[in-house]
Amino acid sequence: MMESLNLRHLRSVVAITRLGSISAAATHVNISQPAITQGLSKLEAQLGIALFHRLPEGMQPTEAAAVLTPRIERALDHIGSPLVTMAQMRALLTLAEGGSYARASAITGLSQPALHRALADLAIVLRRPLVERRGKGIAFTHGGRRTVRAFRLARAELRAGLAEIETLKGREVDRIAVGAMPLSRARVLPEAVAAFHLAHPEARILISEGAFIDLIEPLRDGDLDVIVGALRDPAPGEDVEQQPLFLDRPAIIGRKDHPLASGVASLAQLAEYPWIASPTGTPLHSRWRAMFERAGLALPRVPIECGSVIAIRQILATSDFLAMLSPDQVGLELSTGLLGIIAEVPAELSRTIGITMRSGWRPTMVQAAFLEQLRLASGAIDASRTT
Incomplete structure (x- = not known):
């Protein structure tokens, strides 16, 4: 569903939530009132839930809007420009993940000329080159790599927001992507996953195995939500934070x-x-x-x-x-x-085993429940070692 969303409609949701009326939002985002009204109706139909109560005194956010708006704001902060479209964002991310225009075309179903145009327009909007030719292949510029990471983080926020909406509707379609270092795979992670699945059978858990050096960049990109394993001293940077679980001797x-x-x-x-x-x-x-x-x-x-x-x-x-x-x-x-x-x-x-996550990462309710299972499993490990 995320790829079908319109970023202008999402910006309008933020403006309506903060300003309390469609007329004030229209002025703020420079879109006509009829266009905002139509876009909001389309978005609510896509989500299958109302975002606002229409009252005589203005627009009152529903619980769904209260959950979704902070996610949209964070996503838009990562995207950076109000002129970026979802199609441009998808084109760049697909090119990064596919590695070539031919592969990106196969993934998206768009023609290669269409992808070229989308990325050329995006480079103009962002005022920086994103991709350059390297022989017969392509490579991302420094600005392109930064933009790919920013768009991946924006995508992660929007996915989380959509998952939270589904939770409000009574469906747990959420997912948590876990980077598993060697020690975590031995006991704490399997125990936490088994307990979590019993409580949340519809949630998906994606586990990627690897050493810390292999997992930290996917975490920073938003492709992983957390890494579980031995914590680093010193911490690997201000953009990530570490939370201890237990001591391993x-x-x-x-x-x-x-x-x-x-x-x-x-x-x-x-x-x-x-x-x-x-x-x-x-x-x-x-x-x-x-x-x-x-x-x-x-x-x-x-x-x-x-x-x-x-x-x-x-x-x-x-x-x-x-x-x-x-x-x-x-x-x-x-x-x-x-x-x-x-x-x-x-x-x-002894070494400290714990969770590494992006600084400021806000887990969804389902993801928070998984983290709690990790803490419970860790407490059980500590208890078993002292008895």
Whole structure:
């Protein structure tokens, strides 16, 4: 539905909500009163819900307008210009996601000349070049990349607003897009997703796996709503914020019959064996280095650097390698005796697991319910570790 919306009609909704009448809104947005009235009627028909009560003293926003208006305002702030149309916005986003005019044409059903015209008009409206030729392909200019991100964030706001309207109508068609880092996939995220689905069976949950470096830009673009995993210190920028869920204390993991499994291994003994380390730059890698450096020991050999827990588990089970992992990540292998905890790590090397989101992000009611399930699952994990 979003692509069929008219941005001028959405601007009119904001003006009517803030000014209280169609006549005042018409002056503010420079559209005739009949055009605003007609546009509002069309928009309400599209949404299937009334946005205003028509009263003698003016236009009173309904609950639907109260929910939708802040979303529209945020979307328009991202778009930046009142001259941008939904068709231009869609053309740019489809080109960015398709990677070529041919692919964008196939996705939208528009001809390539029509896409070229829409983007040329958009560049004129925004007063900056957006796309340039690179050999036989295309590339976005710096301004083009900034505009793509702004339009994606605007799209995310409008989608959220439409989802909230459907919730008011008694239908949960909302979605939450989650970036899942390795530790979150072990326990907290599956438990939260299962509980959330029972309470909200019609809501969609889109989970994208990856390392933080792979997930942070989709989060900034609005393609992801949250990232769940180890928090960064310092935070990755002022445009994102972090909320802690629980502390995770890693352990040294090896096969059940590892030469060091039978006793209390010293750090010097651990350093004599080959290690699988987390990728450089991750919080777990930093803690692994700190463990040896604080003890004044040289770092052990690291023939393998790996971020895949599945691969690490298999290598550990058939070799003398060691790895620093959360016990939650190898819970099944520990319970069956395939792997064992060779040694504990100092408590100060614990890491904070939490939620990373865009600064100022406003979750919908359904998305807020999912975040609450994450917090409940995290509390259960903390409780299980203290009993």
